[in-house]
Amino acid sequence: MPDAIGYERIGDIAVLSANNPPVNALGYDTRVGLIKGIERAEADTGVRAVLIYGEGATYFAGADIREFGKPPREPYLPDVCNRIEACPLIVVSAMHGTALGGGLEIALSSHYRIAVPSARMGLPEVNLGLIPGATGTQRLPRLTGVEPAIDLVTSGRQIGAKEALSLGVIDKVAEGTPRDIGLAYVQELLDSGANRRAVSELPAPAPIDFDAAYDAALAKARGQLSPAYGVRAIQAASEKPFAEGVAEERRLFIELMGTKQRQGMIHAFFSERAVGKLPELDGVTPREVKAIGVIGGGTMGAGIATAALQSGLNVVLLEMSAEAGEAARGRIEGNLSGALKRGKLSQEKYDAMVGKALTIATDYQALSDVDLVIEAVFERMDVKKEVFRKLDAVCKPGAVLATNTSYLDIDEIAAETSRPQDVIGLHFFSPAHIMKLLEVVVAAKTAPEVAATGFALGKRLGKISVRAGVCDGFIGNRILKTYRTAAEHMVLDGASPYQIDKALTDFGFAMGPYAVSDLAGLDIGWMTRQRLAPTRHPRERVPTYADRLCEAGHYGQKTGKGYYIYEGSRRGGIPNPEVMDLIEAERAQLGLTPRDFSDDEIVRRYMAAMVNEGAKVLEEGIARRPLDIDMVFLSGYGFPRYQGGPMKWADMQGLDKVLADIRTFAKDDDWFWQPAPLLERLVAEGKTFDDLNKAAA
Numbered sequence: 001m002p003d004a005i006g007y008e009r010i011g012d013i014a015v016l017s018a019n020n021p022p023v024n025a026l027g028y029d030t031r032v033g034l035i036k037g038i039e040r041a042e043a044d045t046g047v048r049a050v051l052i053y054g055e056g057a058t059y060f061a062g063a064d065i066r067e068f069g070k071p072p073r074e075p076y077l078p079d080v081c082n083r084i085e086a087c088p089l090i091v092v093s094a095m096h097g098t099a100l101g102g103g104l105e106i107a108l109s110s111h112y113r114i115a116v117p118s119a120r121m122g123l124p125e126v127n128l129g130l131i132p133g134a135t136g137t138q139r140l141p142r143l144t145g146v147e148p149a150i151d152l153v154t155s156g157r158q159i160g161a162k163e164a165l166s167l168g169v170i171d172k173v174a175e176g177t178p179r180d181i182g183l184a185y186v187q188e189l190l191d192s193g194a195n196r197r198a199v200s201e202l203p204a205p206a207p208i209d210f211d212a213a214y215d216a217a218l219a220k221a222r223g224q225l226s227p228a229y230g231v232r233a234i235q236a237a238s239e240k241p242f243a244e245g246v247a248e249e250r251r252l253f254i255e256l257m258g259t260k261q262r263q264g265m266i267h268a269f270f271s272e273r274a275v276g277k278l279p280e281l282d283g284v285t286p287r288e289v290k291a292i293g294v295i296g297g298g299t300m301g302a303g304i305a306t307a308a309l310q311s312g313l314n315v316v317l318l319e320m321s322a323e324a325g326e327a328a329r330g331r332i333e334g335n336l337s338g339a340l341k342r343g344k345l346s347q348e349k350y351d352a353m354v355g356k357a358l359t360i361a362t363d364y365q366a367l368s369d370v371d372l373v374i375e376a377v378f379e380r381m382d383v384k385k386e387v388f389r390k391l392d393a394v395c396k397p398g399a400v401l402a403t404n405t406s407y408l409d410i411d412e413i414a415a416e417t418s419r420p421q422d423v424i425g426l427h428f429f430s431p432a433h434i435m436k437l438l439e440v441v442v443a444a445k446t447a448p449e450v451a452a453t454g455f456a457l458g459k460r461l462g463k464i465s466v467r468a469g470v471c472d473g474f475i476g477n478r479i480l481k482t483y484r485t486a487a488e489h490m491v492l493d494g495a496s497p498y499q500i501d502k503a504l505t506d507f508g509f510a511m512g513p514y515a516v517s518d519l520a521g522l523d524i525g526w527m528t529r530q531r532l533a534p535t536r537h538p539r540e541r542v543p544t545y546a547d548r549l550c551e552a553g554h555y556g557q558k559t560g561k562g563y564y565i566y567e568g569s570r571r572g573g574i575p576n577p578e579v580m581d582l583i584e585a586e587r588a589q590l591g592l593t594p595r596d597f598s599d600d601e602i603v604r605r606y607m608a609a610m611v612n613e614g615a616k617v618l619e620e621g622i623a624r625r626p627l628d629i630d631m632v633f634l635s636g637y638g639f640p641r642y643q644g645g646p647m648k649w650a651d652m653q654g655l656d657k658v659l660a661d662i663r664t665f666a667k668d669d670d671w672f673w674q675p676a677p678l679l680e681r682l683v684a685e686g687k688t689f690d691d692l693n694k695a696a697a
């Protein structure tokens, strides 16, 4: 194996090349290699300058995240950075790929920086629940000033070479390989007699109102600490000498390293990458997909068609009538013109998408040549079955037949066709061209290459695809139904929907469950309650006050009234007083005396319901690994990333505590609160959900 950092002498230039695939992460060997490389260059007679660049796909993409949480090993990254800057020779970094986090910090410690035009740079530590911990918060503001530095550190956003040049992060942009442009730039600097230049020696950046910036960062991040800590670290750069600022950055970094938020976010990072890795699909080749059909151009069908067009696919959209087809076209054009206005799409591409690439049809024959069809018609089994019978008759052999059903039995749908091996669930989330989650629902007879095609399509559409099995609601909606029920029980027993929404947004959810219901439409839950009524167990507690709201025509945001009243702007309504009247009437009718709920109890009940149902979903094989459930909630249900997902959250609480809560709640309702056998087993064996993730890896 080559050294993590190679050393080569070219004339009077020492070249240090990073060789730590896949992303040149700054693990122990790389850090040691950099220090040794600098020392060797200093001792190498005649060397006047050092060039640092990365072999392979990228410059250094950051610290080695796999080392986090383990005892740190010297040399630490900030010491490596300071050692590079202290070098008496001119040090130049040449960047390509992604220079992120510790990687950018190495570059900022070099005396000059050059990048290829496609290079991306950033300090994304905030996305891992951290701040830059290798002098980035001290060096960056000395180059850019405080405000751009706060923007980059608190958002974690990546910038391109052009923006980096205009902000003063880099000195030059040039086309070529990093090695070639780096060598040419070093030569140019040597020829012009340039001096060594240390960012740490630049004047401290001018201060701003740091307390206001801290408060703004805290409020924006909904309880996540790292952005606000980033502001404090940059404040130190402005107010303290460099070495003291570095010490303050280190103190804040180490404090964050010890938090559950950091654990949760790093779990999310690795889960995002593990979620698509399924041993059952190893070596399975997906079928080729160039053109897709979409049946039904309502909310979901139009969103799915939009996503497909944006990824370069041709789309045939089938509706019930020419008028419905035109309405679908209008929705798709509306979605795409949003992207056009935001500058995410050129006019030329927009024209091609709504022109040549999109066909609206009413005749099934139009689907005879597509490679994959996604059905998104009304959520009714009889309607879906008829659609699949027709698809079976017209689609070419080998075409994948997918349904976007939210709850219905895909095995039953597949049985309507002569080719159940080609049938799969592709469950998108609304708005389908924006939401990241895709549940790939593998039915009993789905062929492996059809499942692989689902994942390949998800990747092409930029989705996070999670494998799920068939059951009522698959992974997400099934678990949702259980924790929504737990919320409804609390409402009957004394909490208000508004207190529940507040407790959960304080926990970090983007929206509380009642605000979400208003957004999705209260009629959806109403229809589901009606559908499930015949199968309901007599001990199930199902409130009816929400049915009264629907009967009065209040479906949430789309009718202007639901749990909240929406006037003017559609976002954020005010509580609807009729709701509490209906709840109080129902409590009185049931003879219930309302009691107080603390926010803590609300969160514990809500989360325990989620985790318990999650454990049942795992045990039944509906989800393969706990991390699959975490990814469903992080990418489709607004679960706060810094809490890691429900199963990681449970691990961090201690599974014994969650189980003890469930047993306590069961004293009042042992029908609803039946502990999942898997949860009991893990607690008995002293294991965690993460142990199951590791066992499945």
Ligand code: 3HC
Binding pocket: 022, 023, 025, 061, 062, 063, 064, 065, 066, 077, 098, 100, 101, 102, 103, 105, 124, 125, 128, 130, 131, 132, 133, 134, 136, 270, 273, 274
């Ligand atoms: N450490 C360890 N492994 C890493 C890593 C890192 N910093 N970055 C990526 N990897 C691993 C991934 O887990 C993946 O492993 P796998 O193949 O076993 O699943 C592999 O490298 C390839 O990663 P991607 O699949 O993400 O590849 P892409 O080409 O899509 O993206 C990337 C490359 C843009 C570099 C992306 O991986 C990324 O954003 N990485 C994280 C960058 C980051 O957060 N850096 C800051 C780290 S914290 C830090 O530096 C602290 C310092 O301030 C002290």
Ligand code: NAI
Binding pocket: 295, 296, 297, 298, 299, 300, 301, 318, 319, 320, 324, 375, 376, 377, 378, 379, 380, 383, 387, 404, 405, 406, 407, 427, 428, 429, 430, 520
């Ligand atoms: P919608 O009511 O907005 O759209 C349904 C469309 O299908 C209508 O435009 C209708 O004209 C068309 N349609 C009905 N029968 C048809 C047929 N036989 N042939 C062709 N077109 C037909 O419904 P929505 O919300 O788009 O839901 C569609 C499916 O997606 C349902 O199965 C639903 O459960 C599922 N889904 C809905 C989500 C949501 O948030 N709305 C999220 C995920 C899945």
